[in-house]
């Protein structure tokens with residue numbers, strides 16, 4: 318892909334299960350406009366955009382009469398696709414980041430390599446399987462599909478916590494901060510940050 322001066326991308330994706338329009342800007346101001354039928358995911362994406370200083374617009378309709386699964390999964394796919402496209406050839410980026418974020422009693426860690434090698438590791442045990450109407454197992458689904466489509470290596474560890482809402486919130490804040498750092502331009506980095514010369 319070519320060198321991109323404006324690191325943003327958008328996607329429109331329609332299947333029999335979901336209909337999603339999503340735009341993502343890496344170098345944003347933390348502004349999010351979120352219209353999905355999954356309120357808890359809106360809350361998490363809002364935190365993600367705010368703490369990552371991204372711009373994020375999501376308009377998603379899905380078959381939530383079945384459950385939230387397809388909608389959450391497909392938003393993860395769209396977010397991953399736009400991140401990958403927005404970063405272009407990844408010239409000059411820091412590439413790695415490791416960030417801890419507390420949320421009161423909860424502590425989450427997100428470690429990222431913008432590697433063009435999709436991999437996902439996840440260590441999280443939540444006290445509750447639901448937050449409101451949201452199934453906590455969908456956090457895994459979202460993050461895994463995001464990492465896969467973005468082609469990043471993503472390790473997410475929730476070290477501890479007592480409140481499931483806090484624990485997941487810490488994950489999304491840490492994801493925003495880590496992704497912000499890993500995608501930031503380091504003026505010392507000449508070209509693509511890989512000894513292979515390509516990412």
Ligand SMILES: [Mn+2]
Pocket residue numbers: 360482486
């Ligand atoms: Mn909250």
